[in-house]
Amino acid sequence: MRKEGHGRMMIKPVREERALVLLGNFNPIIFHPAWFASEGLIRKSEAEQAKSELIHPDVAQIDFGGYKLLVTRERFQLTTEQSPYFRVIADLTQGIFQLLQHTPLHAAGYNATEDYRMDNEGHWQALAHLMAPTQQVWADLFDEPELRMLRIQSATPLGHTQVQVSPLEPKPPLTFRIAFTDHFDAPTDSVGRGAKEMLSVFMDNRERSEEKCQQVFSKLVKLATGKP
């Protein structure tokens, strides 16, 4: 644990991940490291070092070192566990679909997952009790009921936001995972009209999505530790 400025949370996650997901119709075989470099989306040396783990008409999976790309016919997904690349993958997504502007997109998701390790096993129990008081509700029905996963969803003007919280270890857990998703549906009048409008909605909101997920992580960690 440590202190930080600007009101940020005091506990650092032991694992962080950001994933940008687009749903639509894709042609996986065009996603090759050399294509990215030739379009100036990545450095030539990055393309040379990228590992094409899979290139096939139905699926492409490339490890660029700092981030990974997975494309199937229905899904495009860029994932990174390295914080300096959180914004880089958003730029890359934007760059790709500015080039592939006729790709039909119908949904997009900003995913943030963080794992927090507590120094006290009581922290998860405190958080679990606040989110779902199992002893009050379930103790007369089951022996030692435990919260294993909780999912909260809220509608937004553009789709929905969802948070899932779960312990990562058997009882008593010290580490828990918070998974945040900001889901955007394509504007109804833009479906079938290419990537431009869906991408614009997604990119215009990416900083707000990141701010929202930080608020969620911060709040849940504070609830777990009991620190204001």
Added chain:
Amino acid sequence: MTTLIQEEPVSQPLTAGTSLRVQEDAPRDLHLEGEATTDMARVPPRKTFSRLITLPSSSKKPRYLQEKEWLGMVTAVDEVGFTARLKDYQGGPDLETSFLFEEIPQEDLDLVQPGSEFYWSLGYRIEPNGQRLRYSLVHFRRLPKWTAQKLTEARQRARDTLRALDSELDGTT
């Protein structure tokens, strides 16, 4: 890591037509989903492919403990480096600072022009063996360049909009 097995042995590299399938007990990080969800927490069911797939396990990677991040914009360039205005993503005050070219990946030097943007992050890089290294990472934003045709189209749209506004102000149609 993705665990896939081949139905028939093939020599590398793997190409279309190779017969591979996803191993039943493969970990879940290859999201070969049929389910239409953007939610990474709801991992879709595994799917078996009749043809193809891959490969090798990746080695353990370093982890980054980011302390600060700024969005920078180049304001001036000289012989040895450049000056940039920095916007703090954590809400701190804007700053102005200078960078030497030697701090920038050599392949990014042609991106260093007044107006171009970059991310600058500071923190610790934690190696798989636990060793911590201080890092300063400058990453210039790479977005597709405007082509001459796109610029012409944008100028035409601007002219059309201006004409429409002028007409509206004049009360004509």
